[in-house]
Amino acid sequence: MHSGSAHHHIRHYSHVQSLRSNVNNSGNDSSITGVAITKGVEADKFERFERWLQENGAQFDMLELREYETNDGVSAEEEDGSSVSAMQTDNIDDTAEEKKEPTKSNGIDSSENSQKTGENGDESSEMRGVHARCTIPPNTVCVAVPRKCLITVEMGQGTDIGQAILNSDLDLDAPKHIFLMVFLLWDRKVNGSKSFFKPYYDILPQTLHNMPIFWSEEELSYLEGSYLLAQIADRNDAITDDYHAICEVAPELADVATLDEFKWARMCVCSRNFGLQIDGHRTSALVPHADMLNHYRPRETKWTFDDERQAFTITTLQTIPSGAQVYDSYGQKCNHRFLLNYGFAVEDNRELDGFCPNEVPIELGVVPDDPLYDAKYEFWTRGEGSSSGGSGVNGVGGSMGHNAVSVLAAAVAAAGRNKSLDSAAVLAEAVANAAASSTSSSLNNGAMSNSRGDGHPHSLGTDSSGSTTSSLPSVKRVRVCVSNNENTRILFSMLRVLACNEEELRAISSAPSSSIADIGGPGCVSRALLGLSSAGGSSISSPSSAYYRTCRDVRHPLNLRNERAAMTHLLDVIGRALAIYPTTLAQDVSDLLDERRYPRFSNKRHARIQVRGEKEVLHHFAQWARTALEIMDVIERELAFQRGEPELHRDEVKVGDGGVGGFDYVISAIEEEEGMGGNLHHTIVRYCSDVLGSLRREEMKNLKRFKMMGSVNRPSGYP
Numbered sequence: 001m002h003s004g005s006a007h008h009h010i011r012h013y014s015h016v017q018s019l020r021s022n023v024n025n026s027g028n029d030s031s032i033t034g035v036a037i038t039k040g041v042e043a044d045k046f047e048r049f050e051r052w053l054q055e056n057g058a059q060f061d062m063l064e065l066r067e068y069e070t071n072d073g074v075s076a077e078e079e080d081g082s083s084v085s086a087m088q089t090d091n092i093d094d095t096a097e098e099k100k101e102p103t104k105s106n107g108i109d110s111s112e113n114s115q116k117t118g119e120n121g122d123e124s125s126e127m128r129g130v131h132a133r134c135t136i137p138p139n140t141v142c143v144a145v146p147r148k149c150l151i152t153v154e155m156g157q158g159t160d161i162g163q164a165i166l167n168s169d170l171d172l173d174a175p176k177h178i179f180l181m182v183f184l185l186w187d188r189k190v191n192g193s194k195s196f197f198k199p200y201y202d203i204l205p206q207t208l209h210n211m212p213i214f215w216s217e218e219e220l221s222y223l224e225g226s227y228l229l230a231q232i233a234d235r236n237d238a239i240t241d242d243y244h245a246i247c248e249v250a251p252e253l254a255d256v257a258t259l260d261e262f263k264w265a266r267m268c269v270c271s272r273n274f275g276l277q278i279d280g281h282r283t284s285a286l287v288p289h290a291d292m293l294n295h296y297r298p299r300e301t302k303w304t305f306d307d308e309r310q311a312f313t314i315t316t317l318q319t320i321p322s323g324a325q326v327y328d329s330y331g332q333k334c335n336h337r338f339l340l341n342y343g344f345a346v347e348d349n350r351e352l353d354g355f356c357p358n359e360v361p362i363e364l365g366v367v368p369d370d371p372l373y374d375a376k377y378e379f380w381t382r383g384e385g386s387s388s389g390g391s392g393v394n395g396v397g398g399s400m401g402h403n404a405v406s407v408l409a410a411a412v413a414a415a416g417r418n419k420s421l422d423s424a425a426v427l428a429e430a431v432a433n434a435a436a437s438s439t440s441s442s443l444n445n446g447a448m449s450n451s452r453g454d455g456h457p458h459s460l461g462t463d464s465s466g467s468t469t470s471s472l473p474s475v476k477r478v479r480v481c482v483s484n485n486e487n488t489r490i491l492f493s494m495l496r497v498l499a500c501n502e503e504e505l506r507a508i509s510s511a512p513s514s515s516i517a518d519i520g521g522p523g524c525v526s527r528a529l530l531g532l533s534s535a536g537g538s539s540i541s542s543p544s545s546a547y548y549r550t551c552r553d554v555r556h557p558l559n560l561r562n563e564r565a566a567m568t569h570l571l572d573v574i575g576r577a578l579a580i581y582p583t584t585l586a587q588d589v590s591d592l593l594d595e596r597r598y599p600r601f602s603n604k605r606h607a608r609i610q611v612r613g614e615k616e617v618l619h620h621f622a623q624w625a626r627t628a629l630e631i632m633d634v635i636e637r638e639l640a641f642q643r644g645e646p647e648l649h650r651d652e653v654k655v656g657d658g659g660v661g662g663f664d665y666v667i668s669a670i671e672e673e674e675g676m677g678g679n680l681h682h683t684i685v686r687y688c689s690d691v692l693g694s695l696r697r698e699e700m701k702n703l704k705r706f707k708m709m710g711s712v713n714r715p716s717g718y719p
Contacts, residue, residue, distance in 0.1 A: 045202050501562075631663070
């Protein structure tokens with residue numbers, strides 16, 4: 001979806017090559033400031049386009065369209081050594097991209113806090129952007145496009161093809177996009193030169209070679225090792241499936257557009273459409289002229305549909321100097337979304353606060369030769385659909401998915417309201433119904449997807465054709481970035497499950513053995529719904545005191561042994577992920593310094609930026625795991641000292657460059673290093689200080705408790 005915030009990126013119109021111009025570098029350089037379009041076929045098309053808008057009530061008098069030159073006057077196509085066209089890709093995530101159009105092949109000049117991108121074109125290989133004719137104050141409407149000039153979802157639904165789709169039960173990849181595409185393709189074909197929107201159609205890019213779904217095999221090879229390759233293939237497959245599915249219910253689509261034209265329309269719509277609310281109704285629309293603004297972050301403008309004016313408007317959020325480019329924001333996004341949906345990757349994709357939204361999926365699964373494979377697999381797939389069995393899970397909460405929770409919660413409420421009911425009987429029946437419900441439910445969470453053995457993502461419990469499978473996939477994929485967000489917590493939770501020994505697994509996966517009649521009715525079941533023990537306490541450091549509903553819920557360390565095993569496994573997983581890439585992170589960084597081999601605006605440069613970003617995230621988590629293991633070394637030595645064991649080389653304990661000594665000393669050292677801009681990310685420091693610090697205190701308390709009981713022997717699961 002389109003939102004306001006961003007980096008810079010230039011739109012593709014009439015085969016315009018993308019550009020990253022640096023706003024901080026102004027002056028007379030035409031590659032930065034651009035020159036007015038005053039001659040040639042391109043000028044004629046844009047003149048007709050702007051005149052058409054103005055004659056129909058559009059207002060953009062304070063703006064002008066400019067074109068840019070590439071380095072030393074060399075076209076982007078020549079720089080790249082390959083044909084670069086301006087197609088945008090469609091969106092890759094579960095939610096459809098809206099508002100910003102992708103640019104052809106965009107190049108990037110990074111500044112400290114901003115980046116720009118540009119448009120591509122096959123024929124002219126020029127880059128274009130919208131500039132201010134005069135100084136524009138804040139809160140000024142600089143663009144107003146009347147409703148009659150918008151192409152909306154409803155217009156596509158009104159066509160015969162649109163009606164056929166509406167009357168069918170087709171499960172399309174991006175329904176709103178489809179209806180915009182249908183109108184675009186139908187109107188161009190049926191009405192041709194008589195179409196009201198012909199001046200707009202004339203400036204749309206005819207090809208979009210910068211979009212990864214149109215890349216050559218050689219260009220795709222620069223993404224080797226990246227999960228983006230599978231997403232590109234999936235995107236191509238989804239568009240193809242949509243085309244053939246629509247042709248089945250509306251054969252006339254084949255007369256209106258070929259598959260290649262359908263892909264072209266999908267990419268144009270994906271990259272250019274705006275999500276709007278018009279007269280209280282949520283829709284999507286193509287907005288001529290408004291979709292010409294390039295991408296910049298942080299945002300400098302905002303847009304909306306003004307019901308009073310019955311027009312789409314763009315309003316400035318700050319003063320825009322005369323001659324400066326006017327930007328829109330495509331939002332805070334991972335580079336894989338920018339590249340797949342818009343055809344460019346942002347060189348320094350960071351927010352003003354330093355946050356980088358680049359992500360990489362980390363795949364985890366139960367190892368087939370694990371002695372506890374059956375028990376771990378049951379817990380690993382709990383609540384995700386058809387299960388291989390419910391053995392090993394007793395009482396409330398076993399194998400409960402979202403539907404099962406709803407069933408059980410309803411029964412709890414009923415038992416609480418009606419005192420004449422037998423609570424135990426009601427709850428027993430609810431548990432049975434919940435178990436039945438869980439076999440048909442599936443997990444659908446944006447933080448985590450599942451993959452089958454072929455490495456391609458699929459919905460849980462389905463094969464690539466959508467038919468139900470008999471078993472659940474054992475591999476889960478979690479997207480993580482350099483942040484301690486929800487996805488990171490899910491990652492660590494699953495690692496702790498995979499690292500469990502038999503006692504730990506039994507403790508986290510098995511509900512209390514008491515019957516429902518014994519455990520106190522609705523109140524206790526409510527605790528079970530939350531994954532808590534029925535006993536009232538919720539200590540999470542002791543494996544025996546907590547019960548977890550799924551493998552996503554183990555949000556705190558179980559004990560020192562388990563956390564060490566989890567971090568060791570994470571290090572191994574990351575090592576294997578990095579080994580798939582043909583180049584190292586250091587080599588990627590070096591390559592991107594060479595603009596002769598990796599020219600700006602080239603697809604191979606954007607591919608290298610993408611894989612570099614993935615590796616940066618992987619290296620971050622590798623550093624996290626190594627640092628955690630070193631800190632746990634310190635904790636174990638302290639515990640050994642408390643038990644009266646020899647201090648084996650205690651003075652040799654080191655954590656990066658943090659210093660030597662005990663836990664408090666080391667934490668103080670790394671916190672000081674962080675404050676001075678050291679190499680350790682603040683999320684790692686906080687984990688070591690807070691999470692491992694809490695774990696250390698719990699381990700120390702357990703040790704004291706064992707001493708009071710007259711034994712310092714370590715129970716299973718503790719160091």
